[in-house]
Amino acid sequence: MTKQTAFMIAAAVCVTVATTLAQSPARDQLARGTALWDQRLAKSAIAALEAAARERSTAAEAHEALGRLYTFKGWQQDNVFPGWHDEPSVRERALAELTAAVAADPARASAQEALRTAEGFAAADKVDPAPPRPEIRALDAKLQATSNPAAIVAAVEARAKAQADPAPFFAGAQILIDRGEYDRAIALAERGAAASDRFIDENLSAYQMTGKSQGSYARGHAAAADLVGWAQFLKKDYATAAAKLGEAERLSQGQDFVNQFHLGELARAQSVPARARDHYLDALSLSGGPAPLRQRATAALAGLQADSGNTTGFDAWLEAELTRRRDDRKASALKSLVDRPLPALNLTTVDGKPYDASGLRGKVLLLNFFASW
Amino acid sequence: MPHLKASYAKYQNDSGVAFLLVSIDEDDKRLQRYLGEMKFPFPVARLQAEQAETVMGFDNVPATFYVDAGGVVRYYLNGSESHGDSPTRVSWFIDQVKQLRK
Numbered sequence: 001m002t003k004q005t006a007f008m009i010a011a012a013v014c015v016t017v018a019t020t021l022a023q024s025p026a027r028d029q030l031a032r033g034t035a036l037w038d039q040r041l042a043k044s045a046i047a048a049l050e051a052a053a054r055e056r057s058t059a060a061e062a063h064e065a066l067g068r069l070y071t072f073k074g075w076q077q078d079n080v081f082p083g084w085h086d087e088p089s090v091r092e093r094a095l096a097e098l099t100a101a102v103a104a105d106p107a108r109a110s111a112q113e114a115l116r117t118a119e120g121f122a123a124a125d126k127v128d129p130a131p132p133r134p135e136i137r138a139l140d141a142k143l144q145a146t147s148n149p150a151a152i153v154a155a156v157e158a159r160a161k162a163q164a165d166p167a168p169f170f171a172g173a174q175i176l177i178d179r180g181e182y183d184r185a186i187a188l189a190e191r192g193a194a195a196s197d198r199f200i201d202e203n204l205s206a207y208q209m210t211g212k213s214q215g216s217y218a219r220g221h222a223a224a225a226d227l228v229g230w231a232q233f234l235k236k237d238y239a240t241a242a243a244k245l246g247e248a249e250r251l252s253q254g255q256d257f258v259n260q261f262h263l264g265e266l267a268r269a270q271s272v273p274a275r276a277r278d279h280y281l282d283a284l285s286l287s288g289g290p291a292p293l294r295q296r297a298t299a300a301l302a303g304l305q306a307d308s309g310n311t312t313g314f315d316a317w318l319e320a321e322l323t324r325r326r327d328d329r330k331a332s333a334l335k336s337l338v339d340r341p342l343p344a345l346n347l348t349t350v351d352g353k354p355y356d357a358s359g360l361r362g363k364v365l366l367l368n369f370f371a372s373w
Numbered sequence: 374m375p376h377l378k379a380s381y382a383k384y385q386n387d388s389g390v391a392f393l394l395v396s397i398d399e400d401d402k403r404l405q406r407y408l409g410e411m412k413f414p415f416p417v418a419r420l421q422a423e424q425a426e427t428v429m430g431f432d433n434v435p436a437t438f439y440v441d442a443g444g445v446v447r448y449y450l451n452g453s454e455s456h457g458d459s460p461t462r463v464s465w466f467i468d469q470v471k472q473l474r475k
Contacts, residue, residue, distance in 0.1 A: 088400045125402055208399075209422060211432030342440050343428045347395065347418040350408065355418040363391040364470050365440040366463065368377060369425055371397050372407035 026055030030062050037069050039164040040081075041202040045069060053100075060105035067098030068114050075121040076130040077206055078373060081165055081199075083216045084206040085373045094118050136163050143168055149181045156188060166196035166220055173227045182231040189227035196220025208373075222251035226259045233266050241266055254282060257289030261297050273304050280304075284318075285325035342367070374411060374435075380463035381415055389442065390467060391415070397422040397434060439466045441473050 033048030046069065052062035074091035077084050095118055101111035121127045139159040146155045156172035169192025176185035200207075200216050207213035229244030245266060248259045264279035280297045283289065302314055310317070342365075347355035377392065384390040392415035398404040399422065408417060426432055431451055439448040447470045 086400060086403075125406060209426060209432055209434070214432070340446050342438070342444050342446050345395075345420055345428060346424060347420055350396070350404065350417055350419060352419075357393075357418075360391045360393060361444075362442050363389055364442055364467060365438075366377075366380075366390075366392045366467060367395065367438040367440055368393070369395045369397060369420070369429065369431065369434050369436040369438075370374065371422075371434050372400075372403050373398070 024057070026052050026058040026062075029055075030058045030065070033062065034065055037065065039162070041164050041199070042069065042073070042206075043202045043204075053097075056104075060101050060108050060111060063097045063101035063104060064108065064111040064114055067094050067096075067101055067111070067118065070094035070097060071114065071118045071121065072130060073206065075118075075127040078129045080129050080132075081203070081206070082219075083212040084203070085208045085371075087205055087208075091118075091122060095122065133163070140168070140171075143171060143175070146175075147179070149176060149179060149184055152176055152179075152181075153184060153188065160195060164195065164202070165199050166192040166223075169195055170223050170227060173231075177227065177231050177234065180234075182235045185231045186228050189224045189231070192227075193221050193224035196224070208371075218251045222248045222256065222259070225251065226256070226262060229266075230262050233262065233269070238266065238270055242270075255286060257283050257286045258293065260286065261289065261293050264297060264300065268300060268304070273307065277301060277304050281318075281321050281325060285322045285329070374413075376460050376463065378411075378414060380460040380467075383460075383464060384467065385414065389471065393418060395420050395425070397425050439470045441470045447473060 029048045030052035033045045033052060036045035036048060039045075046066065049062045049066045049069070052058040053066060055062075070090045071094040073087045074089075074094050075086055078086050095115070098111060098115035098118055101108060102115055105111065136159070139155070139162055143152070143155040143159055146152045152172050152175055156168045159168035169188050173185040173189040173192065176182070176188065197217060197220065200213055200220070204213055207216065225244045226248035229241045229246075229248060232238075232244060233241035245259065245263050248256070249263060252259055254260065260279050260283035264276045264283060267273075267276035267279055280301045283297050284294065284301075298318070301318065305311075305314055305317070345357075347357060349355050377394070381392050384392070394413060394415065394417045396404050396417060396419045398407075398419070404419075425436075429436065429438070431449075433452060435452065437448075437450045438446050441447050448466050450466075
């Protein structure tokens with residue numbers, strides 16, 4: 001068989017497969033739903049799989065896929081992505097979907113196995129979160145090892161296609177900035193912000209509290225704005241840099257080390273030493289940030305102090321400034337609800353019986369709301 | 374949470390002060406396991422996360438309220454302290470609130 005014949009046969013097979021798929025909307029939905037869940041786009045995956053589950057020809061496969069998805073959500077997603085927690089409310093659903101899969105096709109071994117796994121989770125005292133998937137780790141590693149700018153973008157896209165969280169866009173943008181490829185970095189960072197929004201929208205129920213999902217939206221946009229601002233700074237477009245770094249500062253509420261460091265560098269480049277000093281001090285008063293950047297911030301501050309004639313006592317001055325900033329931050333985190341009575345709460349005991357709070361009356365009360373996650 | 378246990382040591386014989394933890398956990402087993410590990414010396418109650426959020430007006434945990442003897446909220450702290458929670462700070466709030474009703 002010649003190469004050309006082989007190609008034609010292959011092409012004919014492709015056409016046949018494509019025609020078959022086009023003829024079966026349920027099978028299309030199943031394929032779509034499975035692919036979406038591989039990307040961890042839960043909401044759209046569920047919609048497609050539910051459509052496929054209604055059709056007899058795809059019911060067993062679709063119920064199994066839904067069952068596996070809900071098994072993950074119910075027992076295995078704790079901190080798999082930042083801010084995610086298990087959703088106990090979908091556990092019954094996981095068992096029901098897998099039971100339906102086995103009922104639709106009793107010979108389906110993978111569905112039986114998935115059902116046994118979920119039943120095991122339901123009976124277990126503790127279920128560990130799902131480990132990172134090897135194929136995603138491999139794509140992340142490949143991205144980190146890539147140096148050619150066009151190949152970096154391709155590696156980001158391959159990773160983003162495999163799993164839809166925004167991390168590869170931000171990692172790729174940083175690598176491109178380090179290589180001096182500012183425009184490509186800006187484009188990737190902006191796509192990262194959009195990817196972040198979509199990823200959170202698709203997985204809202206995983207966050208449990210609005211503070212966590214809102215915080216995640218803000219973090220995605222802050223990461224993008226800081227990367228764009230820093231790339232613009234390195235391009236010496238200080239006006240755009242100021243706008244984007246300032247946006248990142250508002251989104252991170254001034255609590256991000258790297259962003260404060262970047263704002264310090266910008267202010268120093270613009271010859272506004274007082275503002276530069278404040279940003280470097282704000283940065284150093286926050287925890288986190290890579291050690292080399294912390295050293296650069298400290299060295300920049302020492303330089304600014306020397307320039308303004310303060311040549312002695314730098315260490316003591318720095319320590320006093322950092323302590324003052326940390327104390328100010330603690331004070332502003334306090335939001336007093338002075339003069340508002342404690343609202344009535346439908347508390348229960350740990351066993352689910354009504355909680356009798358009468359013993360607390362007339363006492364000073366420390367009331368702490370917590371979750372074990 | 375260990376800082377609350379340490380803080381409580383100072384007030385366990387003080388009839389004018391009470392500690393109450395409220396779990397917003399949905400997962401029974403996980404909560405039971407956690408309580409088994411922590412062995413809190415003060416009561417623990419439960420509340421649905423949604424109600425905690427709408428009635429108490431916080432959107433993340435931990436959330437700590439210091440309430441005076443007349444049932445009025447005096448201080449509210451959302452989240453953990455960025456440099457670590459300390460029993461000294463808990464005592465400071467309790468002692469402030471105690472003074473309010475003297």
